[in-house]
Amino acid sequence: MTQEILDQRAAAVIEANKYLTLGTVDAAGLPWVTPVYFTPDGHDAFYWASSPDAAHSRNLTARPDVSIAIFDSSVPIGGGSAVYFRAYATEVPADELERCASVFAARFPELRSYTAAELSGASELRLYQAKPTEHWLMVRGSDPDYGTGTDSRHPVWPRG
Template sequence: MDTGKLEVTGRAIIDANRFMTLGTADSDGRPWVSPVFYVADGYSTFYWISSPEATQVRNIAVRPEVGIVVFDSQQEPGSDEAVYMAATACELTGAELDRGLEVYLSAAPFGRGPEAFRPPGQYRAYRATVTEHSMLCPQASSEPCPVHGRVSDHRVAVFL
């Protein structure tokens, strides 16, 4: 299967959107999903700002593996265009914090400087580093996929 078209579409989806759905789990595996405003640095590094008291942040502290979906919520039903990602997330500190805030504040619509996102401020900067990108197989329909043999929707790895 030629994934080139999917990869172009995946990059366009990430470029055109500003909210991602961030899926986390607590230490017992209970899931939590949150929409967060993101700024991407390429297609494998995503930055956002959250309160250190937010559920997703507390979950990341004990279980840094996260799931991310970026999609256009205004798309027509059935178009199925989304980028699914597995990633590792963390709070930024030191030089990583400086770099993350430089990227984030260059594109985020906030009138605050970097000092607002350092202790003792009420928000912190976070990063998700993607370990895998995938998209729905374009062959997924009521007919079996000639490549994967499945009838139901299924994902294929893409390299963004």
């Protein structure tokens, strides 16, 4: 399988899904996972809105290194694809908030658009971003073109 095919397949998984699973760790080292609906900005940034009081938001404030999985849980067993990331996650900085809020809202027509003011200050939500440091695609073992009998993980969008 060529790098181009791997990258295209990973992009297709991201585009086809609305939720990512975000893995965080609290200050005491205890893990926490949560689903959030997201908007990708290519494969270099992923945005979601959450309460700053949510466990995952508090966790990434203490420990910004996160893990992410994007996959379709509705497919039959053995038929799935997934992308995995290691990333650095933070609240979107104030000077980037207007642009990032616009990117976030553009993906879902049904999603209410938030202004920068509604995602900062005393508001109930903040806009967060994860910037991946490593990316992988899971190729299922039964893949008709590239299956080996065992699911395998392949790097995508390698940094050169």
